[in-house]
Structure formats: structure tokens, C-alpha cells
Amino acid sequence: MNLSGDIGIWVAAILTLAVFSFLWKDNPLFRLAEHILVGVSAGYYLVQYAYSAIYKKLYVPLFDQGNLLFIGCAILGLLVFTRLVPRKSWLSRYPIAFYVAAGAGYSIPSGLQTRVVKQMQTSMLNFLDQGSLWTNVSAFLLFVGVISVLLYFYFSAEHRGAFGFFSKIGIVFLMIGFGASFGYTVMSRITLLIGRLQFLMGEWLGFL
Amino acid sequence: MTAMAALLLLLLVFPAHAGLPIDLTAFDTPDDGGKSITLEWIPLHRLGMADSLQSLVLLRRAEDETDTLELTSLGARDSLFIDDKDLVTDEPYAYVLEARFPSATLVSNETTATPTIQWFNKSRSAVCGAVVIFTSLLLWFTYHASKGREMFIRRIAGLEAVEEAVGRATEMGRPIMYVPGISTMSDVATIASIQILAQVAKKAGKYATRLTVPNRDPIVMTVCQEVVRESYNQIGRPDLFREDDIHYVTYSQFGYAAAVSGIMMREKPATNFLLGMFYAESLILAETGNATGAIQIAGTDSDAQLPFFITACDYTLIGEELYAASVYLSKEPKLLGSLKGQDYAKAIxxxxxxxxxxxxIAGVPQFVAVFK
Incomplete structure (x- = not known):
């Protein structure tokens, strides 16, 4: 055993153990770690966003580069603070409306391109001629999966009869997908746990 | 030897001043914002000049200037280059390729092109068509729904439980926690979640049950406050609104997860709604809620997180069910019309x-190519 002499490693190790103590039950040590994490991260992001948003994206273009268009952005941003004045808080709805509308306008065409149009193209395969039996079967499963899952998400009809049968196939495809995703993600989480244990046993206690 | 002979032959056939016979052509890159020029030429390996080539350099100059810029070094097999380096829209540029050999340096023909803006991106025609069709369907059904046309939507299991979940919190005298995900307002899942929040707030308000909404994004928090305040106003209980109940936590993903987990353990809400966009914190939140014994209704369109909600929550709204949820709960005609429009878009x-x-299968691939 070769205990670390680095104070930073000791702080990280104690905080790691404090978070792990939640496995037993909620306790003061966990709460301390939780509040440190929340407080430090809130402070960190405040400084980071003040620099990247207010300085780099507003101050520099407006004052250093003289781009007057940013005066409008500054006014919209300042309107958010009217929430602090109850009688004028309705003004804060303007920047929110602008933000939501711009976000929707930006994401709808790109979402349609990547999530609908492109997916449609890759689903329209000649599953009789993909090169080998296995790739033909894969293409056929893809075709059946896409159609049946789309039918599952059709809300205008009850899931009965032939429609119900195909939508049940859809939910089977979904669950197989979720199962594979679950296993894959759990494996990655176990890797994170191993990483923490290696830190505790190696860098902190010096066993490894 | 063959390459050298080819080069000598070229030098005889095309004197040095005639240059490199690679037919360099430049043209404005189609379907762009006027910031690039595409160049094409016959690759040198096809002319048998690859072996002795020392370097192939693309040179550019603005047509009204004399200074030449060395853009990039290319290979003997290259035949295409897209120049998007600091071009000014509507300014003409001249290009030449310079091939350096041990015995000579050959220069291609000079070619000129001007980058211009195309206002319509033809490569996105399919998307444009989809937007027009889908929007028309939405407007058509919304119009008919607002005129009072009856429209059917099937039962969604998780949403039948909302009333029960709110009632449970009321009976137990504990709060309801609503987590709107950790994404921003530009995320469709967040917008859908906030529409559901409005309905949940109305139901909670009817029973005067406390509703808490911890937030990661400050804009989302502001919207949540407005939505909850409006819902309480609509049911005639503006006195129930407490701004501190819809509060900000932190922007840090795991800081937020730790804080919400802590609140769940200490306040022990009877019901947790986890609806919106979630990432790696989904299982932490769902497992903690499960451990506190809360009834949990979750929903997201993040396929990577859905498995965790399915295993740890009582009811899960899968993908588009989240978008349909607000319609199902409110039965508002205009929203119902939009859901119908989406359904017909799916049918198409x-x-x-x-x-x-x-x-x-019939050997007509041209139709599929439209959807690029």
C-alpha cells in the first residue's frame, strides 16, 4: 500500500466515497458532496457563460467590431431581466418567443432531412438483391421494422385486427432495440465504475 | 522510363508555354451560399505523368489583382477540389495548376469562376416538398378541428395514469415533481414536455397539490414558470403559484442529477414526471424516484434513454407518444388537428x-434517389 500524498487526489477520493455512500442511504456526507457539486458547477457555468456569451458573442462583435446588429440581440437579452420587475415581466415573453420560434424554424428542416427524408431513402432497399442471404434478410427486417414501428405510432386508429398485429410487431422491434441499447449502455456504465475503482485502488491507495 | 518518355512526348507535343494539358475547369459550386468554387481537371495519372511528378500545386488570384495565393498541394490521382477559403461572393477568381517535375514545371490553362449565392438549394428539394406537404396537412386538420369536426385518437396507456398519479399525491399530501428534461427550448421534446406540464399543473391545481419543477436551463425555467402560472390562472387558482417551486438548479448535467436526486430523497414526492429530453442522467433520476416509492411517468424521444425509463418507471411514453400526450390530455381541437396531420404525414x-x-425491387432506383 502506497497512499497518495496529493491533496487533490484525497479530496477526489473522499468525494467519490461520499457519493457512493448514497447506495446505503441519504446521509450528510452525500448531501455535502451533492451541494459541493451543484455549487461548484453553478459557479463554473456562470463564469463560463458570462465569458462565452456576454463577452465573446456580444461585447466583442458590438464594441470591438462595431456590428450594430448586436444591439438588437442585447436588447432581447436584457428583456429577460424584466422578470425581476413583476409589472413589466410580460416583456420577457418577447425574447422567449423569438428563441422558441428561431429554434423551431432552424430544427424543423434539418430534423426532416436527417430523421425523415434520409431515413426513408435508406429504408427503400431491394431486399432481394443485397449481395448475400444475410444482407437480404437484414434489409427485409429493416423494411418490416420501419413499417411496423411507424404503424405503432399511428394514433388515429385502434390497435385491432391486422393493424393491431403489425403494430405489435412494431413494439417487438422497439423492445429488441431498447434491450440492445440497455445492455450496451450498462456496459459503458460498468466501465465508468471500473475507472472510479481503479482511481481509488490505484492513484489513492496505491494497491494497483 | 515510361513516365519520363510520356513527359518528353508531352513537352514535344505541348511546348512549355502551352502548359499542362489537364483541361482545368472552375465553376461556382451549385446550391451553396456563394462562398465556394469547384475545380475539376483530368488527373495526371491518366496522362502517365504520376511517377515523375514532384508536386502539384493549385494557385489562385483575385482577377483584378496580381498576387497569387498557393491554395493547396494535390496528388496525381486528384481530379476535384472545392475552394472555400476566404472567398468573397460575386468576386471573380482565376486558377491554375502548377505541376513540378525534375526536368520542368508545367502550368495548366487559367480558368476563372465567380462564387454566387443560390437562393434555393436544389439538393434539399425533397425536404422542401416534405415541409410543404406536412405543413399543409397540419393546417388542413387544424382548420377542420377548430370548426368542431370530431377526431378520434387511440388510448395511450401512460396518460390514463396521469389523473391517478395526481390523485395519489393529493391523498398522500406530498408534492408532485415535474422534470422537463435537461435540454433547451429548441428541442422538440422540451416543447412537448412543457405542453404536458400545462395540463399536469391544471390537474394538480384543481386539488391544490404542490407542483415542483427543478430546471437545468434558465430559458426553460422561465417558460415553465409562465406555463404553470397561466394554468393556475385558467382554473381560477392564481394563489397557488409559487415562483420558488419552479426553480433553477445548475447547468451541469450531473450536478443537476445529483440535486434532483437529493430533492427526491428529502421531499419524497408522491409522483414524478420525467418528460422531455434526457441523457445519461435518466437512470439516476428514475432509479432514485423508484427507491423513494413514487409513482413515475416518464417519456422521451431519446432512444438511448428509453430502456432505462421502461425498466425503472411505472409508465413510459415512447418517442412520439410524448408529442401526442399534450393533445391527449387537453383534447384541445387545434392540437388535435395537428396530431391528425402528423398521422396522415406518417401514412404518406x-x-x-x-x-x-x-x-x-423492380429495378427503378430513380425514385429513391429523389430522397437524398
Whole structure:
């Protein structure tokens, strides 16, 4: 055993153990770690966003580069603070409306391109001629999966009869997908746990 | 030897001043914002000049200037280059390729092009068509729904439980926690979640049950406050609104997860709604809620997180069920019309996939190419 002499490693190790103590039950040590994490991260992001948003994206273009268009952005941003004045808080709805509308306008065409149009193209395969039996079967499963899952998400009809049968196939495809995703993600989480244990046993206690 | 002979032959056939016979052409890159020029030429390896080539350099100059800029070094097999380096829209540029050999340096023909803006991106025609069709369907059904036309939507299991979940919190005298995900307002899942929040707030308000909403994004928090305040106003209980109940936590993903987990353990809400966009914190939140014994209704369109909600929550809204949820809960005609429009868009999508697959099997790939 070769205990670390680095104070930073000791702080990280104690905080790691404090978070792990939640496995037993909620306790003061966990709460301390939780509040440190929340407080430090809130402070960190405040400084980071003040620099990247207010300085780099507003101050520099407006004052250093003289781009007057940013005066409008500054006014919209300042309107958010009217929430602090109850009688004028309705003004804060303007920047929110602008933000939501711009976000929707930006994401709808790109979402349609990547999530609908492109997916449609890759689903329209000649599953009789993909090169080998296995790739033909894969293409056929893809075709059946896409159609049946789309039918599952059709809300205008009850899931009965032939429609119900195909939508049940859809939910089977979904669950197989979720199962594979679950296993894959759990494996990655176990890797994170191993990483923490290696830190505790190696860098902190010096066993490894 | 062959390459050298080819080069000598070229030098005899094309004197040095005639240059490199690679037919360099430049043209404005189609479907762009006027910031690039595409160049094409016959690759040198096809002319048998690859072996002795020392370097192939692309040179550019603005047409009204004399200074030449060395853009990039290319290979003997290259035949295409897209220049998007600091070009000014509507300014003409001249290009030449310079091939350096041990015995000589050959220069290609000079070619000129001007980058211009194309206001319509033809490569996105399919998307444009989809936007027009889908929007028309939405407007059509919304119009008819607002005129009072009856429209059916099927039962969604998780949403039947909302009333029960709110009632449970009321009976137990504990709060309801609503987590709107950790994404921003530009995320469709967040917008859908906030529409559901409005309905949940109305139901909670009717029973005067406390509703808490911890937030990661400050804009989302502001919207949540407005939505909850409006919902309480609509049911005639503005006195129930407490701004501190819809509060900000932190922007840090795991800081937020730790804080919400802590609140769940200490306040022990009877019901947790986890609806919106979630990432790696989904299982932490769902497991903690499960450990506190809360009834949990979750929903997201993040396929990577859905498995965790399915395993740890009582009811899960899968993908588009989240978008349909607010319609199902409110039964508001305009929203109902939009859901109907989406359903018909899905029906068209299914029909197009079936048609495309049949045409692919029949050996007509042109139809599929439209959807690039």
C-alpha cells in the first residue's frame, strides 16, 4: 500500500466515497458532496457563460467590431431581466418567443432531412438483391421494422385486427432495440465504475 | 522510363508555354451560399505523368489583382477540389495548376469562376416538398378541428395514469415533481414536455397539490414558470403559484442529477414526471424516484434513454407518444388537428416507403434517389 500524498487526489477520493455512500442511504456526507457539486458547477457555468456569451458573442462583435446588429440581440437579452420587475415581466415573453420560434424554424428542416427524408431513402432497399442471404434478410427486417414501428405510432386508429398485429410487431422491434441499447449502455456504465475503482485502488491507495 | 518518355512526348507535343494539358475547369459550386468554387481537371495519372511528378500545386488570384495565393498541394490521382477559403461572393477568381517535375514545371490553362449565392438549394428539394406537404396537412386538420369536426385518437396507456398519479399525491399530501428534461427550448421534446406540464399543473391545481419543477436551463425555467402560472390562472387558482417551486438548479448535467436526486430523497414526492429530453442522467433520476416509492411517468424521444425509463418507471411514453400526450390530455381541437396531420404525414411516409421498395425491387432506383 502506497497512499497518495496529493491533496487533490484525497479530496477526489473522499468525494467519490461520499457519493457512493448514497447506495446505503441519504446521509450528510452525500448531501455535502451533492451541494459541493451543484455549487461548484453553478459557479463554473456562470463564469463560463458570462465569458462565452456576454463577452465573446456580444461585447466583442458590438464594441470591438462595431456590428450594430448586436444591439438588437442585447436588447432581447436584457428583456429577460424584466422578470425581476413583476409589472413589466410580460416583456420577457418577447425574447422567449423569438428563441422558441428561431429554434423551431432552424430544427424543423434539418430534423426532416436527417430523421425523415434520409431515413426513408435508406429504408427503400431491394431486399432481394443485397449481395448475400444475410444482407437480404437484414434489409427485409429493416423494411418490416420501419413499417411496423411507424404503424405503432399511428394514433388515429385502434390497435385491432391486422393493424393491431403489425403494430405489435412494431413494439417487438422497439423492445429488441431498447434491450440492445440497455445492455450496451450498462456496459459503458460498468466501465465508468471500473475507472472510479481503479482511481481509488490505484492513484489513492496505491494497491494497483 | 515510361513516365519520363510520356513527359518528353508531352513537352514535344505541348511546348512549355502551352502548359499542362489537364483541361482545368472552375465553376461556382451549385446550391451553396456563394462562398465556394469547384475545380475539376483530368488527373495526371491518366496522362502517365504520376511517377515523375514532384508536386502539384493549385494557385489562385483575385482577377483584378496580381498576387497569387498557393491554395493547396494535390496528388496525381486528384481530379476535384472545392475552394472555400476566404472567398468573397460575386468576386471573380482565376486558377491554375502548377505541376513540378525534375526536368520542368508545367502550368495548366487559367480558368476563372465567380462564387454566387443560390437562393434555393436544389439538393434539399425533397425536404422542401416534405415541409410543404406536412405543413399543409397540419393546417388542413387544424382548420377542420377548430370548426368542431370530431377526431378520434387511440388510448395511450401512460396518460390514463396521469389523473391517478395526481390523485395519489393529493391523498398522500406530498408534492408532485415535474422534470422537463435537461435540454433547451429548441428541442422538440422540451416543447412537448412543457405542453404536458400545462395540463399536469391544471390537474394538480384543481386539488391544490404542490407542483415542483427543478430546471437545468434558465430559458426553460422561465417558460415553465409562465406555463404553470397561466394554468393556475385558467382554473381560477392564481394563489397557488409559487415562483420558488419552479426553480433553477445548475447547468451541469450531473450536478443537476445529483440535486434532483437529493430533492427526491428529502421531499419524497408522491409522483414524478420525467418528460422531455434526457441523457445519461435518466437512470439516476428514475432509479432514485423508484427507491423513494413514487409513482413515475416518464417519456422521451431519446432512444438511448428509453430502456432505462421502461425498466425503472411505472409508465413510459415512447418517442412520439410524448408529442401526442399534450393533445391527449387537453383534447384541445387545434392540437388535435395537428396530431391528425402528423398521422396522415406518417401514412404518406409509409406509402412512399412501400412504393420506393417495390420500385427498387423492380429495378427503378430513380425514385429513391429523389430522397437524398
Amino acid at each position: 411516409t409509409i406509402a412512399l416507403i412501400l412504393l420506393g421498395t417495390i420500385l427498387s
